[in-house]
Amino acid sequence: MNERAGTGAPHGGLAAGGEDRLVYMDNSSTTRPAPEVVEAMRKVLEEDFGNPSSLHRLGTASSRIVRNARKSVASLIGADETEIVFTSGGTEANNWAIFGTLRSLGDRSTHIVTSTVEHPSIMATVEYLRDSGYDVTLVPVDGEGFVDPEKVLKSVRKDTALVSIMLVQNEIGTVEPCREIGRLLSSLGPRRPRFHVDAVQGFGRLDIDVKKWGIDLLSMSAHKIHGPKGVGALYVRRGLRMGPLIFGGGQEAGLRSGTENVPGIAGMGAACEMWGKDRVEVLGRLAVLRKKLIEGVREAWPEAVLHGPESANVAPYIVHFSFPGFRGESILHALEKRGVFVSTGSACSSHKAKPSPIILALGRSEEEALSAIRFSMSRYTTEEEVAITVEALKESLKELLPWRESRR
Amino acid sequence: MxxxxxxxxxxxxxxxxxxxxxxxxxxxxxxxxxxxxxxxxxxxxxxxxxxxxxxxxxxxxxxxxxxxxxxxxxxxxxxxxxxxxxxxxxxxxxxxxxxxxxxxxxxxxxxxxxxxxxxxxxxxxxxxxxxxxxxxxxxxxxxxxxxxxxxxxxxxxxxxxxxxxxxxxxxxxxxxxxxxxxxxxxxxxxxxGPGGLPLGVSGKGILLLSGGIDSPVAGYLAIKRGVSIDALHFWSFPITGERARDKVVEICKILRNYNPFLNLYIAPFTKIQTAILEKCPERFRVTVMRRMMMRVASRLAEKQHALAIFTGENLGQVASQTLESLRVIEDASAYPVIRPLICFDKQETVKLAKEIGTYETSCLPYEDCCTVFVPKHPVTKPKLDQVLEAEKDLDIPGLVAECVDGIEKFPIDES
Incomplete structure (x- = not known):
């Protein structure tokens, strides 16, 4: 019998297989802050702790930090710094894009168009609005998760206030044709609905040009690109009428009151600067790793089903597979035991696991939706880590084989 | 004044x-x-x-x-x-x-x-x-x-x-x-107050604690009758994760209000379950699993000088809880198996769980996901000779010994 001292490592004790290496393959959930991000934040916390609204020297220094960060964010999406409003993260940006639009438009704009594979921060918001009397059109996706721009256009009506489409699907990595949707919407002329893009899973890494693409509002988050949690931003096109979500002291041009989260903003700025330097190069490397990972998974388990596009129009850091017959959560824990951290699209509640609604929206079976695993890489992922992941997956599935449901 | x-x-x-x-x-x-x-x-x-x-x-x-x-x-x-x-x-x-x-x-x-x-x-x-x-x-x-x-x-x-x-x-x-x-x-x-007898005057007992609604209530009732309870949880990592275990820890914290000396033992159970999946007929899986639990619990009881095993089992609530089934399960135990909830209706158990404060925690997700393990058509009235036949290919002494050796006393306060 073993006395257990303290709680130990998160995967220590029973779970430990004597492995020290940790392979973090859950970067679409959150990323590890980059050293330059940590340093930028430390400096603000320890030295430049002033309130940007203060008139003295400390305040001026802080307000300069916020302005520089705003520039760094803007430069990644082709916006002007005055069009960036910092928020508490992607969820707040998404909520605000929708509520702010509806509040600033008249009573006749009561229709919202979005897709069936949006993030819960969009889904839950439009569901709430639907219950409150708004009309919502959910445009379906094809088997790879793509929204058809023509279908989006056809859903638009006279009373459509907003079209909201995500840039990168967070579970399967599909890159939605936002540029094309923006172009089609622009062709509708001045009475066109607003176009919002939830870019949280693509921001910083993928090419985005809000001006050329005809985007009015775009949501961003820092912690998906090695920045800190609790900070994000909304791009609000200049000239767009937008009501605040949070009222108060008039910070952020009166659009988002509350003393600025300066350490977070500094961290987000540092992360953006980092990506601005080597974005294309990192993506190229990730595309190679993604291919290797997909090949490795297929070799480890030929029955595995890839969700999302194979290679074109897909975020090169997201790989999503189903392993029919297995339970996603068990694979996750079996990988965890071997030091590899991933996520499932489904959550096990009580005796019944809930299938991922995204996988179901692709027209896949419940069995596939229950056995899904998302591997998500970052700029720090190495080829060796991909190999370790594949090896761990092989061992995990072997371990779980007796538990496979098809044996029943 | x-x-x-x-x-x-x-x-x-x-x-x-x-x-x-x-x-x-x-x-x-x-x-x-x-x-x-x-x-x-x-x-x-x-x-x-x-x-x-x-x-x-x-x-x-x-x-x-x-x-x-x-x-x-x-x-x-x-x-x-x-x-x-x-x-x-x-x-x-x-x-x-x-x-x-x-x-x-x-x-x-x-x-x-x-x-x-x-x-x-x-x-x-x-x-x-x-x-x-x-x-x-x-x-x-x-x-x-x-x-x-x-x-x-x-x-x-x-x-x-x-x-x-x-x-x-x-x-x-x-x-x-x-x-x-x-x-x-x-x-x-x-x-x-709860009434009953002072803690410990009835001796020590091992409670099989699953994380569901019933077993914490069974533990409370045992404690109330003066039994100093230690809890034993069978953990199926990686089939279930740390949250399933954390939930049991939370329940133990609540039970410590009534028995401040309660210990939690975690037994690694995956290997036994895997062996059952591989070597036993599907219909008998749950019966054999419960018998394995009894064997492991008996060994723990012996080490801890406990006098009985307590469970949250209840007559007829699920198919495996028929009298036939309970008899066959108990046969594998070296100690009396006491089931405080045996004649409770579900509503009575839920009411008591709410009173003692374990209900909400028990209802959290991360249940031990035995959806895979539970057969579609479990045997409801197993006979002892059938079950002995069903488990004949298992290396029972080896599996039990390995599981018992892996039992950890898990900290309740600092987690």
Missing amino acids: AKIGQAFLIRYGEIALKGQNRSEFESALERHIRFALRDMEGSSTWKAHGRFYVEGVPEEHSAEAIERLSKLPGVVSVSPALKAENRIQDIKDACIRAVSAAAGNLREGTVTGEVVTGARDELTVRRKPTFKIDVRRSDKRFPLTSPELNQELGAAVLRAVRGIAVDVHNPDIWLKVEVRDVGTFVYWQEVP
């Missing part, structure tokens, strides 16, 4: 009936009272008149003290009381203070959840709160008789407390005044 102190009266029931064991049981309860109040400086505990008295708990800890004392197995009820010296003026002051406080509580509705002796369930606050005083004079040196003192005190309260009336038949506040040789105790509340 006279010197009036605070005290708690702790009543215990059955212990008094237990003949030769009585003094042993009383000293056990006294130890548990002292332990429950160990961090409350200045408190003292003594026994008299078939009760325990606690004095000297700092005022700010009073609510916490009631909370803790009313959870001790063996305690029938706890009354917070004011203690006055045996002088008529002091006793009057205590009564006035008590009735004022009680009337204030009634007006604010803060007595909800506690049993107020004689109080009605719903009180119309527009009406004047009513009171009644009951005097018991056991210190016969006191100059006034009980009826005389009753009248004196009632009159004093009526004069001093505004907006109050007397109702001797159905009062809102039923004030008890006990004149003892050590002083006079004035109280009006009785907070019920």
Whole structure:
């Protein structure tokens, strides 16, 4: 019998297989802050702790930090710094894009168009609005998760206030044709609905040009690109009428009151600067790793089903597979035991696991939706880590084989 | 103002009936009272008149003290009381203070959840709160008789407390005044305790704790009857994750309110389950699994000098809980298997789970996901020879030994 001292490592004790290496393959959930991000934040916390609204020297220094960060964010999406409003993260940006639009438009704009594979921060918001009397059109996706721009256009009506489409699907990595949707919407002329893009899973890494693409509002988050949690931003096109979500002291041009989260903003700025330097190069490397990972998974388990596009129009850091017959959560824990951290699209509640609604929206079976695993890489992922992941997956599935449901 | 102190009266029931064991049981309860109040400086505990008295708990800890004392197995009820010296003026002051406080509580509705002796369930606050005083004079040196003192005190309260009336038949506040040789105790509340027997007097037991609704309640009932419980959880990592285990830890924290010495043992169970999946006929999976649990629990019981195994099993709730099934499962145990919930309806279990505070935690997700393990058509009336046949390919001694060796005593406080 073993006395257990303290709680130990998160995967220590029973779970430990004597492995020290940790392979973090859950970067679409959150990323590890980059050293330059940590340093930028430390400096603000320890030295430049002033309130940007203060008139003295400390305040001026802080307000300069916020302005520089705003520039760094803007430069990644082709916006002007005055069009960036910092928020508490992607969820707040998404909520605000929708509520702010509806509040600033008249009573006749009561229709919202979005897709069936949006993030819960969009889904839950439009569901709430639907219950409150708004009309919502959910445009379906094809088997790879793509929204058809023509279908989006056809859903638009006279009373459509907003079209909201995500840039990168967070579970399967599909890159939605936002540029094309923006172009089609622009062709509708001045009475066109607003176009919002939830870019949280693509921001910083993928090419985005809000001006050329005809985007009015775009949501961003820092912690998906090695920045800190609790900070994000909304791009609000200049000239767009937008009501605040949070009222108060008039910070952020009166659009988002509350003393600025300066350490977070500094961290987000540092992360953006980092990506601005080597974005294309990192993506190229990730595309190679993604291919290797997909090949490795297929070799480890030929029955595995890839969700999302194979290679074109897909975020090169997201790989999503189903392993029919297995339970996603068990694979996750079996990988965890071997030091590899991933996520499932489904959550096990009580005796019944809930299938991922995204996988179901692709027209896949419940069995596939229950056995899904998302591997998500970052700029720090190495080829060796991909190999370790594949090896761990092989061992995990072997371990779980007796538990496979098809044996029943 | 006279010197009036605070005290708690702790009543215990059955212990008094237990003949030769009585003094042993009383000293056990006294130890548990002292332990429950160990961090409350200045408190003292003594026994008299078939009760325990606690004095000297700092005022700010009073609510916490009631909370803790009313959870001790063996305690029938706890009354917070004011203690006055045996002088008529002091006793009057205590009564006035008590009735004022009680009337204030009634007006604010803060007595909800506690049993107020004689109080009605719903009180119309527009009406004047009513009171009644009951005097018991056991210190016969006191100059006034009980009826005389009753009248004196009632009159004093009526004069001093505004907006109050007397109702001797159905009062809102039923004030008890006990004149003892050590002083006079004035109280009006009785907070019920669990009853039962003091912790540990019945010996030690191993509780199979799953994280569901039933097993924590079974554990509570065992604790209430004086059994010092240690919990054993079978953990199926990586089929379930750390959250399934954390949930059990949370439940143990709640059970520690009743048994502060409860230990949690975690047994790695995946290997046994995997072997069952591979080597046993599907219909018998659950029966064989329960038998393996019994074997492992028996080994733990032996090591920990426990006398019985407790489970949350209940007759007929699921297919594996028929009498036939329970008999076959119990056959694998070297110790008596006690099932406190055996004749409970689900609703009764849920009600008790809510009362003891484990219900919400039990209902959290991260249940042990045995969706894979439970066969579509489990055998409902297994026969022992069938089951022995079903498990014949298992290396039972090897699997049990490995599982027992892997058992960890898991920290409850720091996690």
